[in-house]
Amino acid sequence: MRSEIIAVGTELLLGQISNTNAQWISSRLADLGIPVYHHTVVGDNLERVSATFNQAQERSDVVIVTGGLGPTEDDLTREGGKVVFGQELVEHKETMEKIQRYFDQNQKRMSENNRKQALVFKDADVLENSEGMAPGQIYHHNRVLWIFLPGVPTEMKHLVNNHVIPYIRSNFQLGSQIVSEMMHFIGIGESDLETKLHSFITSQTNPTIAPLASEGEVGLRLTATGDTTDEARQKIKDLKHQLLEYVGDFYYGSDSITIEETVSDLLKEKELTIGSAESFTGGKFLERMVSLPGASSICKGGCMVYTAEMKENILHVPKSLINEYGTISYECAEVMALKSKELLDVDIAVSFTGVAGPSSSEGQPPGTVFIGLQIGEKKTEVYKYHFHGGRDQVRIRAVKKAYEILFHRLKK
Amino acid sequence: MRSEIIAVGTELLLGQISNTNAQWISSRLADLGIPVYHHTVVGDNLERVSATFNQAQERSDVVIVTGGLGPTEDDLTREGGKVVFGQELVEHKETMEKIQRYFDQNQKRMSENNRKQALVFKDADVLENSEGMAPGQIYHHNRVLWIFLPGVPTEMKHLVNNHVIPYIRSNFQLGSQIVSEMMHFIGIGESDLETKLHSFITSQTNPTIAPLASEGEVGLRLTATGDTTDEARQKIKDLKHQLLEYVGDFYYGSDSITIEETVSDLLKEKELTIGSAESFTGGKFLERMVSLPGASSICKGGCMVYTAEMKENILHVPKSLINEYGTISYECAEVMALKSKELLDVDIAVSFTGVAGPSSSEGQPPGTVFIGLQIGEKKTEVYKYHFHGGRDQVRIRAVKKAYEILFHRLKK
Known part of the structure; x- marks a missing residue:
């Protein structure tokens, strides 16, 4: 079985984005034992899209196409398929209703070109796109299986995981x-x-x-x-x-588990609640946890205390402590963890204070980070780090480090 | 002038790495005004490499090939070119000496396959690879300009910047x-x-x-x-x-500006401070702003109030209001914005309450979002939305929408 992946979109040929879709799909096909023989990127040009599709029809058994399914005149995947298959496009009723509903709910007028997203090849299996508008399609033409997917990675991945892989598994004899x-x-x-x-x-x-x-x-x-x-x-x-x-x-x-998921699972298992007091991380620690389904049973809330004033007013960090040690200090991280645990009434509180950069702050170089940890009534723990990298990297590494510490403390 | 980029390497088709080389080269060619019509990835297979090269020879004026120049049997770019050009490969003396020197210096025995890296097309311009072993090559075949580059990004980029772009600039009438x-x-x-x-x-x-x-x-x-x-x-x-x-x-x-940067700039210009009260967004709104350098002059802090209890305890949302309308309501968003503005002592407060999903909450379907906005002493504004997509998408869209509202309110 030979497969290939075609991405349609001039933005890829201009170098504005990288074809990460092809990589991701390839690795999923590799897991199924399906060899991929070519990746192709072609721009928003009907002649070249059709030529690329014709070539794929001749040399492959499975062709996966990403992109070119949007509402604009530049979106030419449907038209390219029409040329190659000689098959008419029909309006998919459920998709059209969904598009109309979206515009109704948001009290917007639907411009006519949005109808285009509901067009599918006659006789195609339509794959409901729960993450966006344009559906995926599975279509057979002269023994070649064609799979059309939107180019937006979240939408594409969702369709591959929930529709394409189950379809391939149940319709193909996969060897070893x-x-x-x-x-x-x-x-x-x-x-x-x-x-x-x-x-x-x-x-x-x-x-x-x-x-x-x-x-x-x-x-x-x-x-x-x-x-x-x-x-x-x-x-x-x-x-x-x-x-x-x-x-x-x-x-x-x-596999797909992340460290924040692992820590969340450990907290659920032990029936512990958590909150945070975050300065330079701006809420990133808690935000990662809130992003997980079912976070409300463990994750109660947090304080983003970016300025010294907020640290005093919301968390009641004493002014005298800030004057003596500064906000980027062992002492401040300690009190932030302790006070936020009380204020939020949680079992575990994590605090962050530091310098994300690009400039120094309170005489401390960028990358200086203090992480405080208050577990129950135990003695507050404070960890100091120096992280490399730019502003975003320092923040990401600090948050990751906090999850690492929590993981090792909780799994005991 | 039509150009295309071909990457040779099975690791790309297995999804082990992404073809970022094609993106990078495309953006450099776009700067020169050279249109790229295709990206192709082909595996380490002589028949398919030759077929891909033949197709490029027929349809393009400039062909850039990355990868397949290493010492192993899998490296087939040279052999593919030999098939298409009918041109013999010769040993490049300086490269061979360099390879030999490397092994001598590191006191290693050079295995015979390393000689392969010194093979170049007869009459090619050889581009010295200061970052690695295999040199680049510029070769003309029947009016098509072929450029062969190693697949390692640092080596490839170095050759493009120092040899390929100067060569193209001085040999082509780029004119415009x-x-x-x-x-x-x-x-x-x-x-x-x-x-x-x-x-x-x-x-x-x-x-x-x-x-x-x-x-x-x-x-x-x-x-x-x-x-x-x-x-x-x-x-x-x-x-x-x-x-x-x-x-x-x-x-x-x-160009590179983002909506959160634009809003931050407007706030700085107007000397306004901002804070947030976030439920299902978990701090994501403020986190985007804190990620920008110099955030401390506008961005004071925020409250992540994920549970009803936090909304009551930290923000003093009345229990009676929550009992009557629920936390996912116009009324709750309104009070959250109002109370957080007071608590944080900021000029503008933004509140978020809603259902990220996957399940419904308080009888409201996933995607239901209320955004509250308290500007100075004005009447609190509350906006209701229904967003599509999974949990992450709903949160991202809600935060983006808040920046959109702020942008339109601030630029007046």
């Missing part, structure tokens, strides 16, 4: 089965992890082990093949068990 | 200079903007106008060519002036 698992580690560097697991990484062929570093953490992708999914899964399970004997202390979960 | 500007609009949909500017978009050729929708806003990229940069710039300026007569109300800035 591939199973992979991404293991996530925090609190250990990539080179350190690699050194500890060196003999495994160099000798393993099935499953393979591929390390992957990302912001403040490290991943290991295990990929196994087997005659059955169960067989491949068992190989992953066995290897994982061995790896955890060496680096289990740093492992927090696998 | 290109200037482009990305105009940002908020509060108007892509289709509506296009309808209002329809006559411009369809008739304009220099500058061209390309709409681009992103989360909650729309962009228009104007691209002009001229004999001089000044001439091109003037064309952009004139067209922009005309466009703003039609859609000026929605324009907030150009």
Whole structure:
């Protein structure tokens, strides 16, 4: 089975955005054991879109097209397909109703070109796009399976996970089965992890082990093949068990789980509530947790106290303490954690004060960060760090570090 | 002049890395005014590499190839070119000496396959790769200019900046200079903007106008060519002036500026301070503003009041109000804005309450959002919305909408 991925959009050819969609889809197809032979990007030009589609029709069994499904005249994927398939486009009733409803609910007038988004190939399977307007489509033309998806990554990913992969799994005989698992580690560097697991990484062929570093953490992708999914899964399970004997202390979960999800799960398990007092992080710590479904059972609230005045007025950090030690200090982080725990009436409070940059503050260089942690009635803990990087990076690393500390404290 | 970019490497088709090289090269070529018509990724397979090269030879004037120049058997770019050009490969003396020197210096034995990296097309211009082993090459075949570059981004970029761009500048009549500007609009949909500017978009050729929708806003990229940069710039300026007569109300800035930056600048200009009371957005509104350098002069702090209890305890929203109307209500958003303005002692307070999903809350469906706005001593304004999408999307859209409202209120 040969597959290829086509992205339609001049913005890609102008270098305004990168074709990350092709990467993401490729890795999902790799998991299914479907080889991808080509990625192509073509601009918003009917002649070139049609030529690209014609070529794909001739050389591939599965063609996945992203982008070009919007409402404007530049959106030419439907028209390109029409040329190649010789198939008419029809209005999809449910989509048209959804578009109309959106404009009605937001009391806006719908301009006529929005109707375009409801056009689908006659006889296509229409894939409801719960994240946006234009639906996905599955269409068969002369033994080639065509899958049309919107170019917006969140919409595309949702359709692939919920419709395309289940469709492929149930309609194709996929030969040897591939199973992979991404293991996530925090609190250990990539080179350190690699050194500890060196003999495994160099000798393993099935499953393979591929390390992957990302912001403040490290991943290991295990990929196994087997005659059955169960067989491949068992190989992953066995290897994982061995790896955890060496680096289990740093492992927090696998696949799509994040460190904030892991910490949230630990809090739920222990029935603990949490809140934060955040200065230079501006609420980023709590925001990551609130982004998770069901956050309300653990996450009560927080104080964003960006100025010294706010630290005094909202959190009652004493003026004398600020005068003596400054707001970017061990002492201030300590009182922020302690006072916010009281004010928010939570089991655990986390505080952040520091210098995100670009300039120094109170004589402290950018990257200086204090994280305070108040767990129950225990003694307040304060950690000091120096992070590298620009303003955003310092904030992201500080928040990640707080989750790392919480993870290690809670899993005990 | 038509150009295209080909990346050779199975790792791209497996989704292990994204083809950021194509994006980067495209944006450099756009600066030179050279249109890119296709991006292609092909795997390490001689037949498919040759077929891809043959197609490029037929349809393009400039072909840039990245990757496949390494020492292993999988590196097939040279062999693919040999098939298409019918040209022999010769050993490049300086490169071979450099490779040998590297192994000598590091006291390693050079394996025979390393010689492969010194092979170049006979008569090619060899581009010294100061960042790595395999050199770049410039080669002419039947009026098509071929540029071969290593796939490692640092090596590729170095060669493009130091060799390829100077070569193109001095060997091509680029004649015209290109200037482009990305105009940002908020509060108007892509289709509506296009309808209002329809006559411009369809008739304009220099500058061209390309709409681009992103989360909650729309962009228009104007691209002009001229004999001089000044001439091109003037064309952009004139067209922009005309466009703003039609859609000026929605324009907030150009190029790298964001809506939160624009709002921050307006607040600084008017010497106003701001704070927020956020429920389901979890601090995301204020966090966006705190992420900007110099936020402390306008951005004092905020309250993340995720639970009903926090709304009562921190913001003193009356229990009776919550019992009667619920927390996801016009009334609650109103009191949250009013009370947070007092508590934070700011000029403007913004409040958020709503249902991010995935499940309903207080009988309200996901996507229901109330945004409250308290400006000075004016009457509190409350806006109700229904947003589409998953949990993250609803939160992002709500925050964007608040910036949109603030922008329109502040610029008056």
